[in-house]
Structures are given as structure tokens and as C-alpha cells.
Amino acid sequence: MADTNNFPSGKIIVHHLNNSRSQRILWLLEELGVPYEIKKYQRTPGLLAPEELEAVNPIGTAPVITDGSVNLAESGAIVEYIIRKYGNGRARPPASGEVDDLYYTHASEGSLMPLFVNSYITHIITERTPWLIRPIVGFLMAKLRAKALEPRLRTHAQMIEQRLTEVDGGWIAGGEQPTAADYMMIFPLEGMSMLCPEFLGINTQRYLRRIHERPAYRRGLELGGKYDYAP
Ligand SMILES: N[C@@H](CCC(=O)N[C@@H](CS)C(=O)NCC(=O)O)C(=O)O
Known part of the structure; x- marks a missing residue:
């Protein structure tokens, strides 16, 4: 391409x-x-x-x-x-935000989503286990999450919070409009706001709310149909 x-x-x-x-x-x-x-x-x-x-x-x-x-x-x-x-030039990062745009565009699917999906699967496995052995399976899954998944999920959440603080609650690349990094990061952040909301910092929560209020986001939601990750 x-x-x-x-x-x-x-x-x-x-x-x-x-x-x-x-x-x-x-x-x-x-x-x-x-x-x-x-x-x-x-x-x-x-x-x-x-x-x-x-x-x-x-x-x-x-x-x-x-x-x-x-x-x-x-x-x-x-x-x-x-x-x-x-795009006709839109959705492009300013020169000062190119590296962050590149990093978050790829970190989303490259490292954050696998952690999120694995964590989500541990919950599904627990929920779908027959009730008699559910406590033991739930215990093991929670151990797995705590050891192998949650430390890195937390670090991702801290990094994005720091970045959003640096850009003063703006877009990830620091420009006037959302760029690829925002379109890519929205999904894992929405997922985390359901699965582990306590990991998300205040600026990240505001960022999500701001996106969810955008007319374009709302139109996409109406056309796409039921979506559990946004209000
Ligand atoms: N890295 C791929 C992941 C695609 C993916 O796993 N999509 C999910 C939906 S969020 C899916 O199709 N799941 C259904 C399935 O795996 O059968 C991407 O970003 O498009």
C-alpha cells in the first residue's frame, strides 16, 4: 500500500x-x-x-x-x-506530534489490545465456568490477570494519561483535530473504561467523554447500532 x-x-x-x-x-x-x-x-x-x-x-x-x-x-x-x-490534509498530526501519533497508532493494536483482550477472556472464562468450580477458576484467572496482564495495562493507562496531560486535554498528537492515534486508541480505552475503569486517569476519562459527545461520533454510533462501550 x-x-x-x-x-x-x-x-x-x-x-x-x-x-x-x-x-x-x-x-x-x-x-x-x-x-x-x-x-x-x-x-x-x-x-x-x-x-x-x-x-x-x-x-x-x-x-x-x-x-x-x-x-x-x-x-x-x-x-x-x-x-x-x-483526508485531504485533515487528521494529520502537527510536526511536533508526529512521533506520538505514530507510537499510539501502533501501540493500540500492537500491545494494548492483546492485553485487554486476554484480560477480557479471563472474565469470560470465569463467567462461563460451571458454578461448582467457578470460585477456583475465578481465583486462578484473577491471579493470571494480576501477574501477567494488569501491571502492563496500568502502565499503558498511565502513559496515555501523561500524554493527555501534556497536550492539555487535547488530541494525542497535540493538534486541532483527532488523528490516527485517537481513532486507534478510542477502542481499547473504551474497553478499559468498562473492564478496569479504576486504571484510567482523570484526563483520560474526560477525553473519552469529549469524544463521546462529538456529533460525528454520535452519528457513527446511531448508524452502527448497539455498542456496549459508549453511553
Ligand atoms: N487487529 C485487528 C483485530 C480484528 C479483530 O479481532 N476484530 C474483532 C472485533 S473487535 C473480531 O472480528 N472478532 C470476532 C472474531 O474474532 O471472530 C484489527 O485491528 O482490525
Whole structure:
């Protein structure tokens, strides 16, 4: 994907799974005012994506976008593709914030989401264990979380809090508008605000509230349907 200007054009289709990272893409498209259509997919009772999603992404995960002949998965790749191709200079960091934009854009899926998902799975395993052995499984899962997951989740939360303090409650890259880093970080922060809200600092909580109040975010939410991670 070296030169997005050579990609064929067409109205974007967002393959959107309920309660998922694809909400990021709806927020971005709404902020940029790019026309798109949504094709909705419902999670199975086991919380997986339905098999039909494999027609557009063999890995079977969301989000995916179709833009003419381009089918693109991975939310980070999608965010960068849309900003490069349709941003017209918007959603770009100021020079002083380029490194932070780069770091948080990649830290989101590269290291924070795996910690969050593993932590979430320990809760699901506990909830779905037969009640007779649930206390022991719950105890072991809590130990696993405390030893292997929560220390790093806390450090991520402290780093983002520090960054948001540095930019005085603004956007991660320190500019006038959200950039890729914000579109990527929103999902793990929303997840943490449900799973471990006590990890999030005051500026991070304000940041989330500010995003949730944005008209573009609200429009994406209405179009995307039920989403448990935002009010
Ligand atoms: N790193 C990928 C992760 C994609 C992913 O795991 N998506 C979840 C939704 S949040 C999914 O499709 N889960 C359903 C499944 O794994 O079947 C991305 O950022 O797009």
C-alpha cells in the first residue's frame, strides 16, 4: 500500500460487526464526511464474527472495508488508508506530534489490545465456568490477570494519561483535530473504561467523554447500532 493515490475509487462499504473495533472506522468516516455504506454482521453467541465475514476477510475479523476493488482489513491499516486517500490534509498530526501519533497508532493494536483482550477472556472464562468450580477458576484467572496482564495495562493507562496531560486535554498528537492515534486508541480505552475503569486517569476519562459527545461520533454510533462501550 505504498501509494494510495493509485487505488481505484468507489463508495466505501464498511463491514461492521456489532460491538467491535469497526466503530472506530464509522467515527473516522463521519469526522471526514466521507460517504459510505454499512454492511452489518452480528456476533455469534460465542462472540465470534459470523462465517459470512470470511468472504471479505479470510481471517474472519472486523473491520473490513471495500473501496472499489480494494478489500482491506486491520483497523490500523484502514484508518491510515482512509486518512491518506480521503483526508485531504485533515487528521494529520502537527510536526511536533508526529512521533506520538505514530507510537499510539501502533501501540493500540500492537500491545494494548492483546492485553485487554486476554484480560477480557479471563472474565469470560470465569463467567462461563460451571458454578461448582467457578470460585477456583475465578481465583486462578484473577491471579493470571494480576501477574501477567494488569501491571502492563496500568502502565499503558498511565502513559496515555501523561500524554493527555501534556497536550492539555487535547488530541494525542497535540493538534486541532483527532488523528490516527485517537481513532486507534478510542477502542481499547473504551474497553478499559468498562473492564478496569479504576486504571484510567482523570484526563483520560474526560477525553473519552469529549469524544463521546462529538456529533460525528454520535452519528457513527446511531448508524452502527448497539455498542456496549459508549453511553
Ligand atoms: N487487529 C485487528 C483485530 C480484528 C479483530 O479481532 N476484530 C474483532 C472485533 S473487535 C473480531 O472480528 N472478532 C470476532 C472474531 O474474532 O471472530 C484489527 O485491528 O482490525
